[in-house]
Amino acid sequence: MSQPQREVKVAIAGATGTVGQRFICLLSSHPYFRISSLHASPRSAGKAYKDVVKWKQAVRLPKGVQDLVVRSCDADQFGDAEIVFSGLDSDVAGEVEEALRKAEYAVFSNAGNFRRDPLVPLCVPLVNPSHFAIVPHQKQQLGLKKGFIITNANCSTTGIVVPLHALEKAFGPLETVMVTTMQAISGAGYPGVPSLDILDNVVPYIGKEEEKIEWELAKILGGLSDDMTEFDYHSKHPMKVSAHCNRVPVVDGHLECMSIRFARRPPPSPQQVKDALKAFYCEAQKMGCPSAPQQAIVVHEAPDRPQPRLDRHDENGANVHVGRVRECPVLDLKLVVLSSNVNIGAATSSIINAEYAIAKGIV
Amino acid sequence: MSQPQREVKVAIAGATGTVGQRFICLLSSHPYFRISSLHASPRSAGKAYKDVVKWKQAVRLPKGVQDLVVRSCDADQFGDAEIVFSGLDSDVAGEVEEALRKAEYAVFSNAGNFRRDPLVPLCVPLVNPSHFAIVPHQKQQLGLKKGFIITNANCSTTGIVVPLHALEKAFGPLETVMVTTMQAISGAGYPGVPSLDILDNVVPYIGKEEEKIEWELAKILGGLSDDMTEFDYHSKHPMKVSAHCNRVPVVDGHLECMSIRFARRPPPSPQQVKDALKAFYCEAQKMGCPSAPQQAIVVHEAPDRPQPRLDRHDENGANVHVGRVRECPVLDLKLVVLSSNVNIGAATSSIINAEYAIAKGIV
Amino acid sequence: MSQPQREVKVAIAGATGTVGQRFICLLSSHPYFRISSLHASPRSAGKAYKDVVKWKQAVRLPKGVQDLVVRSCDADQFGDAEIVFSGLDSDVAGEVEEALRKAEYAVFSNAGNFRRDPLVPLCVPLVNPSHFAIVPHQKQQLGLKKGFIITNANCSTTGIVVPLHALEKAFGPLETVMVTTMQAISGAGYPGVPSLDILDNVVPYIGKEEEKIEWELAKILGGLSDDMTEFDYHSKHPMKVSAHCNRVPVVDGHLECMSIRFARRPPPSPQQVKDALKAFYCEAQKMGCPSAPQQAIVVHEAPDRPQPRLDRHDENGANVHVGRVRECPVLDLKLVVLSSNVNIGAATSSIINAEYAIAKGIV
Amino acid sequence: MSQPQREVKVAIAGATGTVGQRFICLLSSHPYFRISSLHASPRSAGKAYKDVVKWKQAVRLPKGVQDLVVRSCDADQFGDAEIVFSGLDSDVAGEVEEALRKAEYAVFSNAGNFRRDPLVPLCVPLVNPSHFAIVPHQKQQLGLKKGFIITNANCSTTGIVVPLHALEKAFGPLETVMVTTMQAISGAGYPGVPSLDILDNVVPYIGKEEEKIEWELAKILGGLSDDMTEFDYHSKHPMKVSAHCNRVPVVDGHLECMSIRFARRPPPSPQQVKDALKAFYCEAQKMGCPSAPQQAIVVHEAPDRPQPRLDRHDENGANVHVGRVRECPVLDLKLVVLSSNVNIGAATSSIINAEYAIAKGIV
Known part of the structure; x- marks a missing residue:
């Protein structure tokens, strides 16, 4: 099975949190995903990522993102990213992810807010990516062309x-x-x-x-x-x-x-x-x-x-x-x-889900 | 229910090990048990307890035992102790405890060797001291007057x-x-x-x-x-x-x-x-x-x-x-x-078993 | 040297914090200090201590204080306590302790706020209770009869x-x-x-x-x-x-x-x-x-x-x-x-300081 | 500076110990060192490495060494290795390393035995590889052509x-x-x-x-x-x-x-x-x-x-x-x-020392 012929721009919501930091580690060396923007709370917005993050990973902060200017989580801040990875805390994830979906982004979320939603796949990529088949129905019900949410499990x-x-x-x-x-x-x-x-x-x-x-x-x-x-x-x-x-x-x-x-x-x-x-x-x-x-x-x-x-x-x-x-x-x-728990139990699951969606043409 | 009118001399076999150290801590301030001798391997015998033990308890080595001369585990070294508490390792406990029983000592053992013996109570003192009722049969089968073994559980x-x-x-x-x-x-x-x-x-x-x-x-x-x-x-x-x-x-x-x-x-x-x-x-x-x-x-x-x-x-x-x-x-x-695990799961169980035996007149 | 002929009522400010919990453990079995009131933030005030504290000590919450109704740290809430032990956080300790002193309480504080005050003893009780000799000057400078602050060290x-x-x-x-x-x-x-x-x-x-x-x-x-x-x-x-x-x-x-x-x-x-x-x-x-x-x-x-x-x-x-x-x-x-650090490094120091002050007639 | 044009065969003495395991991890993916033999105590000799080692590394045992038959540490067991890395315990390292040097092997040792030897460099590779200049004198004094010992530091x-x-x-x-x-x-x-x-x-x-x-x-x-x-x-x-x-x-x-x-x-x-x-x-x-x-x-x-x-x-x-x-x-x-401590503080130091020796033509 082949990889995409193209690079895919991805944004990270909740980029300063622990799951967000893992997304950065994993995506910085990804074969075709390219981080186009980092998003966090309003008090971090407008500042260089390296100045607002309390980096707690056992690897160095990747050079490519050190000076990225953090943006807010407003949907109009995500530019031409095709995919948004969400490591948001559950107290804000619901609203932000819903807005991003409405703005026609493909959202791959590690947050728990939509796991029980009857339209949203709860997908462990080594187990049930077959559940992605409900995505067309999710879009149709909400009148969307491209926007959808897929979550991974606890x-x-x-x-x-x-x-x-x-x-x-x-x-x-x-x-x-x-x-x-x-x-x-x-x-x-x-x-x-x-x-x-x-x-x-x-x-x-x-x-x-x-x-x-x-x-x-x-x-x-x-x-x-x-x-x-x-x-x-x-x-x-x-x-x-x-x-x-x-x-x-x-x-x-x-x-x-x-x-x-x-x-x-x-x-x-x-x-x-x-x-x-x-x-x-x-x-x-x-x-x-x-x-x-x-x-x-x-x-x-x-x-x-x-x-x-x-x-x-x-x-x-x-x-x-x-x-x-x-x-x-x-x-x-x-x-x-x-x-x-920090890899297949969190960020890695979201990323493989997104890779699978790319491979299947869902994104 | 009353305590005994008298002090009861007790010996500790395996006194330098971790269970033995717990026995010492607990028995040093006991209302009626008095430590009469400490027993360990031949290479410790003949030396002051404080010089052979690697004391790893979070309380000080009680003064009363610091200078006790450690004896071997040969049955003829236990003198006029009425009770022997055994914290021996299982590789030697079988033989030593058997010899002590034969020498007419009441042995309360934390070791596993006799737990499955059909004549020996496996007794958690908060649960089944009623099993002490098999002790007369144990003595009779072995032709003993006072000697017996009671174990506590894992x-x-x-x-x-x-x-x-x-x-x-x-x-x-x-x-x-x-x-x-x-x-x-x-x-x-x-x-x-x-x-x-x-x-x-x-x-x-x-x-x-x-x-x-x-x-x-x-x-x-x-x-x-x-x-x-x-x-x-x-x-x-x-x-x-x-x-x-x-x-x-x-x-x-x-x-x-x-x-x-x-x-x-x-x-x-x-x-x-x-x-x-x-x-x-x-x-x-x-x-x-x-x-x-x-x-x-x-x-x-x-x-x-x-x-x-x-x-x-x-x-x-x-x-x-x-x-x-x-x-x-x-x-x-x-x-x-x-x-x-170090108290009711080990030494404290043996001690309560012995207290119960005293109260019931079994020792 | 003799103990006081009388019981001494003591209050604890910051009673729900970790130092406050230690004060409670130590004072609950003290020979002559008697806890008369517990004080904490306004959101705890009016409730039973056991319902507001997150008790994190490895001993049980003493029965005598479980149902004490927590009071605020306003100086008029300390009643007839002769001594106030303060385990307050430094962000509030300054103001509260100053008010208590002004209200003529003897304050023994574990907080850092007054440690550098030129009128306040910084006293490790095993070292320099001789510094208590500055207390009369402290009172005089502030026009107080009984109120003073003594701190212990970091x-x-x-x-x-x-x-x-x-x-x-x-x-x-x-x-x-x-x-x-x-x-x-x-x-x-x-x-x-x-x-x-x-x-x-x-x-x-x-x-x-x-x-x-x-x-x-x-x-x-x-x-x-x-x-x-x-x-x-x-x-x-x-x-x-x-x-x-x-x-x-x-x-x-x-x-x-x-x-x-x-x-x-x-x-x-x-x-x-x-x-x-x-x-x-x-x-x-x-x-x-x-x-x-x-x-x-x-x-x-x-x-x-x-x-x-x-x-x-x-x-x-x-x-x-x-x-x-x-x-x-x-x-x-x-x-x-x-x-x-939790005993002589904190609460125990305050308590011995207070005991020494009692013995010297400073309180 | 260039790497050698050739592969260099290396043996590991003390291969089952913790330092030996690190040598294996590091050398298994080395650009030009090739593990030719593994050496341990006589009781491991003759058996497959994977069957005698208690592998405690957080990476898998490399496939290439799993089935290598462990040899003893006798000097005649090291075949055509050019370099021996020693992770031996100090109780045996002295004798084994001396015998290996005499048998004309270049020994890079993590053991402490020769660190104070006046002919042996104690070399931290980021600091004093200049001390390798004493190696010709070491060989000459001992009448050797190629054999020498270089140690790294504690x-x-x-x-x-x-x-x-x-x-x-x-x-x-x-x-x-x-x-x-x-x-x-x-x-x-x-x-x-x-x-x-x-x-x-x-x-x-x-x-x-x-x-x-x-x-x-x-x-x-x-x-x-x-x-x-x-x-x-x-x-x-x-x-x-x-x-x-x-x-x-x-x-x-x-x-x-x-x-x-x-x-x-x-x-x-x-x-x-x-x-x-x-x-x-x-x-x-x-x-x-x-x-x-x-x-x-x-x-x-x-x-x-x-x-x-x-x-x-x-x-x-x-x-x-x-x-x-x-x-x-x-x-x-x-x-x-x-x-x-397990890398530059141990095995990595030995390996860089050996790389430096190769680069300088000392091996």
Whole structure:
């Protein structure tokens, strides 16, 4: 599958935040996306990016953006960008993204505001870019020619939905998913989690996170109606999901312990599950999306892997790591999943979504 | 219930290790136990305790033991101690404890070697001191007058078995227990977990820990045969248990996320469960064991509690903290449990067991 | 020295903050101070303390204060308290403390606002309660009968000034002090340091901290003029001080590496220094202040001590730990100092200051 | 300056250890070094590398070495390698490296055994590759044709000696260096520092580290006699050095706070110092050594930089970061230095040394 013959101008909304900074890191060396403008709150507008950002990445601020003059998030400030990546906080994302869509921009958002919108795909690019098929309906309903919104999922959902999708593809519907997360502090942004709350500690609670996992899995793993106008939320095979969410003193990388049960009896064996996960090859890979991983799911045989510190940077955090696949005395199988919450769990997902949309001619 | 009229001499085997150091801290200010001798490996024997121990406690080495001359673990070195507390490593605990029992000592062991022995109580003092009733049979089978072994449970088992027992007492048998642990580094002893493995990391594996939880719960929650000679391993109401065990960068305090299902339909509500946990009052409390907590189970209403750093020192770590009691979309209920792995999860359990034995006249 | 025959009513200003919480912990079990009222910002006023505080201490909120109705910090809200302990943030402390003094309260403040005031003692209770002698002058200048302000020092200053004072007392004036601090996160309050800034990291900068150390040492180690109306700022023996301040991922306990040079030639030997530090016995101890430590300076011989996690809780954090006393190839001596920034470095200092004032009849 | 026209075969001794693993990471993608063999202890010999190594790097084990059969460290096992990189532990490094030199291998060692040898260069490649000029004398004295040993410095020395050298080059000799280090746990190897010693803690002691810094600086910053047979240890301008060494809970990256005094009066200003550090350009850069950094010393203006987590990966850890250059009230200047202890502080130094030797025709 080929890359576009042309460069594509992209803007970043919420460019000074932690997700915005990740967008900048990833897009500065992208093969065809070119950052045309950076947008942030009015108090940053008009100033050089390097003077307003508190750059907290472990790589240098790319030279190309240091002196870009930050613009406001008003829709008339986005010029000839074809795509807007949104790393906005949810308190402003709703209004800004809606205005951008109305102004005929293609918006790829990491914010949560439109995830439950019945016209908006909630898309993990290694799983359900097929949901993009609802975009024509979204445009039509709103009387738009080019403008639309596509969101990616919450970080803790993203990690587990990749192997869950691979398993449903191989073995049919899942009936039950139980997951306990151990989530990195970077998932809470900056300043985010106070150090006094998390050093030498675990906080067994993340506001609304459990509800997000329990709800988002159904939308992502479900399908579309035949006429491509409605999501089915996995309703043909209702799935019970239960989540415990914890914050742990880890910088990056969400680790999640799952127990699952398949509808099919007998269920696949651990070896069959591992084989299916290794063999998983997704649409975004087939379409040659440049930010998609080579190996979407890495399966570990070592008993103590995956681990956040050792595995989160593999393939720039674009893939998902699975280990400890074994039988569960209660459900069918237990496994451990590690994903880079700041990459595939956030900015990388938006970018692959956009690459896929380019490849499919949706943008 | 009264305390003994007399002081009771106790010896500590494995006195230089991390559990042994905890025994010293706890016993140095005990109302009636008096440390009569400290025992360690032959290379420490003959030297002053303060010169051989790498003291790693956050309190000073008690003056009374600094100059005690360490003795070997040979049974003839234990003098007139009535009780031996064992914090020995499992590679030597089997042989030493067996010899001590044969030499007619009452051995309260934190080691794992005899936990599965069909004659030895596996006793969490807030749960099943009733299992001490098998001790006469143990002595008889071995032709002993006073010698016996009582073990306490693995630290990750101990935390959850307290509320599980309270719930079984209130609502009848449990059918299913699913637990994901986040265990502190002190659970692995010293030097234990290398810092390179755990700083900014989680290790999703602790050797044999999951099997221990899955097995020990049945022995502890089960009963004794009518003739007090056999454990029933909860066999009247088989219970399915599934555990995921993780090591997290926390110094002390195991946090465990559980989902449970009762046999009884409908199950109790979250409020009923909280009420039952708060009302739980156990035998060790009734007997006035001085190291038993005032409130065995503390129930938290704050959504983000319990937390290791804030709750592990409550009542000297002798109790268990429960929070986030809520409905589970898959099983009946979800809850979070915090226990001090170095106290109720280790040395404190042995000590309360011994206090209970004293109170009951078993020693 | 005897304790007062009476109870003394004390109020706490800034009661919901981290220093305020420490005041509550320490004062709730105090032999003669009784908390009469708690004061915080207007938005907390009128509500029960337990409902407005985000209690972040590793001990339970004392029962006696849970239901105290929080009052505002207006001076007319402090009733018949004789002493006000202030844990206020510096943005409001100046105005509030001034008003309280004017309303004839004895204010013992942990805030920095009046530390450089030429009428206000900057008093580390183990070092220079002799500076209280300026209080009559302070009252007189302001036309007050009972009202005055006494501050304690910045936490990083407090740790090192105790041994420095002990050494000046034994060996005469110091000429040079070079110090590099490694300061705990609790020193920055709550929410304070974002976890993303400090997990797996050190921040080699704490705003204005180096200037504070360099300035405060002179005021504290200096004397008073003969007429008790002016501080001499160590001007008879000018002292050069240079500080590097760092924030490290430690919850509590500031560790500080010092190199020092005495005026006297030849300088004392490491052994003489250790002996002098051990022998140090201060006015607050002589006067029987109940919160003063038994041993003001603990000297360690183990090469790897003191350490924050192991030594910060000794004597409730009221003392200072010194280790690694050795020759310095550049100045005279090198040593390492550990102090509990939340205790002797903050609330405990204010409380001992107040105890000393009571003992001296200043309050 | 050009790269060699040919590939150079290199062997790694101590290949399973932490430094050896770093050598593998760095050499697997090197432009002209090719790993020809891996060497470790006898118990690993004969087995595939992937089966004996506990791979603890945050990148995957390179495919090219996974199945290499590990050989012993006997000199006859090194085949036709031209260069041996040694990451051996000091308990075996002395003997093995000596035997390799005698067998006519060019040994570039990270071990400490030969650092004080009067014939062996102690070479930080960004500072004193000029010391390679003693190699002919080394060979001659030992009757060798090609065999020699070159060591690199201890990690905590390496970080500071780079800016110290740059400053001596610009402003003449230094008279005094005072340094307090905050060193990462990876500097102690694996298993290295027990997590119980360092989580929520600082250890103010690293065995022999202070002596190493105090001694190594003189050898590295000093020159060679005119006949290239002796080091002068900075003896023309004796330099006083005093170090405090601390271990902090940071994975990688040593942070060091320095105060320095120049011989020259008046000393350079902070701005002059910053300009000189920025302008520093070293021999290894001029010779085009491919592993040398583009910018050897990065100077930060932000008041809170450098920081380990944010700056340690810059230029693959091959450079050194300096910040907070300011006047010192005691000596002339204060500054903060950050270096990647596992890269320029260890394996990267050996590799650039070897590249330089190749470029100069010494190998």
